[in-house]
Amino acid sequence: MATEQASRRASELRDEINQHNYLYHVLDQPEISDARYDTLVKELVEIEEEHPELITPDSPTQRVGAEPAEGFEEVRHPRPMYSLGNAFDDDEFMAWYRRITGVLEREDIDFVCELKYDGLAVALRYENGVFVEGSTRGNGMVGENVTLNLRTIKSIPLRVRNGNVPATMEVRGEVYFPKSKFQLFNEERVARGEAPYANPRNTAAGSLRQLDPRSTAERPLDIFVYGLGYVEGAEFPDNHWETLETLKELGFKVNVNNSLLRSPQEVLDFCRVWLEKHEELDYACDGVVVKVNRLDYQDHLGVVGREPRWAIAYKFPATQSVTRLLDIEVNVGRTGSINPIAILEPVVVGGATVQHATLHNEDYIKAKDLRIGDWVVIERAGEVIPQIVSVITSRRTGDEQVYEMPKSCPSCGQDVVRSEEEAAIYCVNASCPAQLVRLVGHFVSKGAMDIDGLGERLVQIFIEHGFVNDVADLYTLKERKQELVEMDRMGETSVSNLLEAIDGSKERPLARVLVGLGIQHIGSEVAELLARQFTTIDKLTGATEEELSAIPSIGPKIAQSVVAYFRNESNLSVIEKLRAAGVRLEDEAREVLAERPLEGKRFVVTGRMERFSRSQIEGRIKELGGAVSGSVSGRTDYVVVGADAGSKLADAERLEIAILSEDEFLELIGEAV
Numbered sequence: 001m002a003t004e005q006a007s008r009r010a011s012e013l014r015d016e017i018n019q020h021n022y023l024y025h026v027l028d029q030p031e032i033s034d035a036r037y038d039t040l041v042k043e044l045v046e047i048e049e050e051h052p053e054l055i056t057p058d059s060p061t062q063r064v065g066a067e068p069a070e071g072f073e074e075v076r077h078p079r080p081m082y083s084l085g086n087a088f089d090d091d092e093f094m095a096w097y098r099r100i101t102g103v104l105e106r107e108d109i110d111f112v113c114e115l116k117y118d119g120l121a122v123a124l125r126y127e128n129g130v131f132v133e134g135s136t137r138g139n140g141m142v143g144e145n146v147t148l149n150l151r152t153i154k155s156i157p158l159r160v161r162n163g164n165v166p167a168t169m170e171v172r173g174e175v176y177f178p179k180s181k182f183q184l185f186n187e188e189r190v191a192r193g194e195a196p197y198a199n200p201r202n203t204a205a206g207s208l209r210q211l212d213p214r215s216t217a218e219r220p221l222d223i224f225v226y227g228l229g230y231v232e233g234a235e236f237p238d239n240h241w242e243t244l245e246t247l248k249e250l251g252f253k254v255n256v257n258n259s260l261l262r263s264p265q266e267v268l269d270f271c272r273v274w275l276e277k278h279e280e281l282d283y284a285c286d287g288v289v290v291k292v293n294r295l296d297y298q299d300h301l302g303v304v305g306r307e308p309r310w311a312i313a314y315k316f317p318a319t320q321s322v323t324r325l326l327d328i329e330v331n332v333g334r335t336g337s338i339n340p341i342a343i344l345e346p347v348v349v350g351g352a353t354v355q356h357a358t359l360h361n362e363d364y365i366k367a368k369d370l371r372i373g374d375w376v377v378i379e380r381a382g383e384v385i386p387q388i389v390s391v392i393t394s395r396r397t398g399d400e401q402v403y404e405m406p407k408s409c410p411s412c413g414q415d416v417v418r419s420e421e422e423a424a425i426y427c428v429n430a431s432c433p434a435q436l437v438r439l440v441g442h443f444v445s446k447g448a449m450d451i452d453g454l455g456e457r458l459v460q461i462f463i464e465h466g467f468v469n470d471v472a473d474l475y476t477l478k479e480r481k482q483e484l485v486e487m488d489r490m491g492e493t494s495v496s497n498l499l500e501a502i503d504g505s506k507e508r509p510l511a512r513v514l515v516g517l518g519i520q521h522i523g524s525e526v527a528e529l530l531a532r533q534f535t536t537i538d539k540l541t542g543a544t545e546e547e548l549s550a551i552p553s554i555g556p557k558i559a560q561s562v563v564a565y566f567r568n569e570s571n572l573s574v575i576e577k578l579r580a581a582g583v584r585l586e587d588e589a590r591e592v593l594a595e596r597p598l599e600g601k602r603f604v605v606t607g608r609m610e611r612f613s614r615s616q617i618e619g620r621i622k623e624l625g626g627a628v629s630g631s632v633s634g635r636t637d638y639v640v641v642g643a644d645a646g647s648k649l650a651d652a653e654r655l656e657i658a659i660l661s662e663d664e665f666l667e668l669i670g671e672a673v
């Protein structure tokens with residue numbers, strides 16, 4: 001592409017991507033599919049790769065990328081970032097209200113009520129509309145420069161949207177880690193042998209202080225903007241409410257629950273509503289911030305110490321409590337992971353009674369030096385499982401017991417295995433009863449053998465009756481038809497249907513069987529890869545770690561897990577039983593293609609496909625000897641186009657290159673369906 005044309009297209013794409021970014025991340029109202037969005041970004045990346053001189057610092061492609069920092073520089077805040085005084089009940093709020101009406105000598109005061117987000121305060125500086133520096137609050141006077149990390153947060157505009165763009169402006173807000181993502185994030189950390197974070201707030205803080213912005217980018221941080229630090233070179237409203245409106249127009253994410261209220265009674269009502277509802281939010285919220293709306297009143301009220309008198313935080317009751325650790329028990333998960341659980345003296349935390357807390361693994365217990373009998377601080381944040389925050393060592397009597405993880409599985413007694421790189425311990429016995437319910441439930445589930453009418457509840461009953469001792473026993477249930485019919489709530493028809501569904505599952509492709517076996521780290525994608533590579537379970541059973549690791553996208557962790565699984569005698573005997581029952585343990589071998597029909601042909605694949613993913617199609621092209629490239633040029637032979645194809649389709653048309661639909665492509669390679 002000529003530079004001039006590229007420059008024009010790049011700027012078009014940036015505007016379009018920024019707009020969709022804004023719709024998705026700020027307004028939460030996406031207008032296009034993710035695939036379409038990815039296509040736009042990919043096109044911009046390609047132009048920028050070809051013309052690096054066109055890259056602008058506020059390009060949406062430039063959110064991540066810089067090299068890790070050695071540390072964070074200090075930033076002195078031009079205006080201090082204050083903290084807030086607290087009110088813990090209505091009386092304390094009314095006392096504040098009376099104080100300010102006294103100072104202002106009037107009662108007709110408007111308030112802006114905002115939620116108090118429990119994250120991390122940051123200041124964002126914009127020069128002529130471009131985000132140039134972001135810092136943490138620190139001690140209120142001096143914070144840390146975390147610009148590169150803040151740039152990775154998609155709801156922070158790198159350039160403000162239209163409107164009255166000031167020469168300089170500093171916007172303030174709270175960065176948070178969504179609650180819905182928190183638990184999964186911690187589980188992944190624990191699986192990697194890293195210490196879990198105590199709560200979403202600490203996680204947000206930890207994430208913003210990553211030295212490598214690429215690590216921050218992997219974390220789903222978000223922000224709510226709640227005020228203006230200062231502004232120069234533009235007229236801004238003379239009250240807080242309209243300031244927030246202006247910030248919204250400039251493209252900042254302002255919370256939709258903010259309210260402009262006219263009396264202290266309305267404020268107390270707002271606080272009551274959110275006291276009831278705040279747990280439903282996807283972000284931690286520990287109160288309501290009440291702010292005097294008019295800026296001249298704010299100035300008049302001023303600041304005392306580090307707390308402005310014009311605002312107050314109405315705090316919700318704490319979500320932390322103190323209780324005793326009575327015992328530690330373990331349960332066994334589907335993959336055999338042995339998970340310690342704290343048994344607590346029941347205690348009310350943030351409105352709910354809590355008697356269990358997750359302890360993740362042995363390292364976690366050791367790191368906290370938890371002992372049975374300890375007094376502990378526990379915390380509950382929303383739906384997040386309660387966590388032990390700390391031990392109150394000063395309350396120890398000396399009678400506390402150090403806990404040892406079991407050496408054998410509490411359910412089947414077989415020795416546990418500690419995985420080398422993970423902190424977790426596992427029971428690797430495929431016939432372990434506690435794992436069995438979980439495992440069989442997984443085997444019959446949609447993503448695996450997909451046996452209609454069979455769920456974990458029924459599985460449990462079969463196991464309790466001794467009908468099922470491993471997944472292969474499902475296929476022997478038909479020999480007990482009469483017993484099943486006589487069982488509670490199981491009629492003749494439903495039993496027949498069930499047995500038919502079980503029988504039908506014997507023909508599932510190998511990948512489904514591999515998923516169903518519940519081998520650690522083997523999800524559907526890896527299973528597909530393995531099935532494609534090995535085509536029969538016997539070949540897979542014989543594979544070595546080296547052979548497995550040689551397959552692209554299979555790392556040492558997966559390789560080890562597969563080898564360990566097939567080394568276990570009980571697992572092998574389950575596989576033999578499946579074979580004897582008639583379960584198909586192989587796929588039809590794809591004939592190895594002697595000739596490479598697509599040799600020398602160059603393909604571009606674009607748009608959203610119906611039957612296959614883009615990468616599957618690209619993989620097939622390569623298998624057949626063809627080459628795949630990212631952009632259309634005069635040397636391209638074919639462009640395979642799916643739905644919502646963008647500029648590449650246009651390029652192909654312009655350059656008169658053969659365009660294939662997904663079906664036409666399949667026809668070309670002789671695999672039409």
Ligand code: IVH
Nearest residue numbers: 082083084114115116117121174226289308
């Ligand atoms: S206004 C004086 N608004 O609370 C103005 N702060 O205790 C202070 N916070 O450091 C900031 N939600 O991190 C304001 N809607 C909100 C807030 C909020 C949370 C935090 C902020 C600040 C701390 C003060």
